[in-house]
Amino acid sequence: MPKDVPIANRIECDYYGAHVTLVDGLISDCARQVADLKKEDAWDKEGWFDVSTTKEPYRVEGKKTMGYEVAEQLGWRMPQGIIYPTGGGVGLLGMWKAFEEMEALGWIGSERPKMITVQAAGCAPIVKAWEEGKPAAEMWSNAATLASGLRVPKPYGDYLILDILKKSRGMAVRASDEEILEATRIWAKVEGIFAAPEGAASLVAYRKLRGSGFFKPEDAVVLFNTGTGLKYLDVLDASSASRPASAAKPVARQIGGIIGPY
Numbered sequence: 001m002p003k004d005v006p007i008a009n010r011i012e013c014d015y016y017g018a019h020v021t022l023v024d025g026l027i028s029d030c031a032r033q034v035a036d037l038k039k040e041d042a043w044d045k046e047g048w049f050d051v052s053t054t055k056e057p058y059r060v061e062g063k064k065t066m067g068y069e070v071a072e073q074l075g076w077r078m079p080q081g082i083i084y085p086t087g088g089g090v091g092l093l094g095m096w097k098a099f100e101e102m103e104a105l106g107w108i109g110s111e112r113p114k115m116i117t118v119q120a121a122g123c124a125p126i127v128k129a130w131e132e133g134k135p136a137a138e139m140w141s142n143a144a145t146l147a148s149g150l151r152v153p154k155p156y157g158d159y160l161i162l163d164i165l166k167k168s169r170g171m172a173v174r175a176s177d178e179e180i181l182e183a184t185r186i187w188a189k190v191e192g193i194f195a196a197p198e199g200a201a202s203l204v205a206y207r208k209l210r211g212s213g214f215f216k217p218e219d220a221v222v223l224f225n226t227g228t229g230l231k232y233l234d235v236l237d238a239s240s241a242s243r244p245a246s247a248a249k250p251v252a253r254q255i256g257g258i259i260g261p262y
Contacts, residue, residue, distance in 0.1 A: 002022070053088035053090050060097060063094030078111045084202070089161040093161070114168050116172070118205035120177065124172075127172040130172035137159075140153040150197075173204075175205060195225040195228070195229055197229075
């Protein structure tokens with residue numbers, strides 16, 4: 001794990017019995033160390049197996065259940081949009097796979113939701129590639145964001161994510177850390193959802209897309225929260241301590257009138 005990973009993540013793995021190695025760098029640096037160990041045939045010697053995102057066949061099978069749940073809970077109809085916080089992006093890949101399977105089963109038609117990627121402004125390789133019309137992302141330099149799950153300089157399945165955005169007529173949106181923190185507070189105060197910063201980024205994207213007219217007020221849009229804010233207590237506490245008093249504005253004013261279905 002990166003050495004600045006939220007303390008809850010590190011402690012949880014430690015208590016599950018893992019031997020945690022802290023790396024002075026990003027998740028990409030962790031992946032590089034894993035790759036180096038692979039070259040040393042550590043897999044055979046130690047009995048290890050690489051479960052990195054999109055480097056094994058199982059995670060996408062688990063993530064695709066999100067697509068089945070969306071369809072089932074909406075009466076086997078597709079929403080107009082799905083907003084998903086994208087680090088490695090396997091959630092998008094899994095849901096897209098689920099939609100293809102459900103169509104083959106005859107459970108849904110050919111309609112698809114607009115798939116929206118949201119990334120942190122301090123690490124937005126997919127957004128940059130989308131804006132530049134490129135089929136793949138470039139390595140993001142000096143990645144920095146409080147949302148550690150979004151601090152992925154170059155997703156392994158970047159070209160697949162970009163292809164899904166194109167096929168679904170979707171969009172890629174960036175959210176600053178300030179916007180993410182604001183959305184975290186709004187979701188907690190208004191909806192009682194203490195979201196992780198990654199999930200709160202979805203609300204940032206929705207508000208921006210509503211404001212631009214990309215989504216209409218009557219559109220059904222599903223926002224995914226991928227974690228709990230309880231894992232970020234140390235990060236959020238530090239952010240609150242450095243938050244100026246002038247930033248504490250009334251919630252209704254912050255929402256800007258968008259109090260519809262999040």
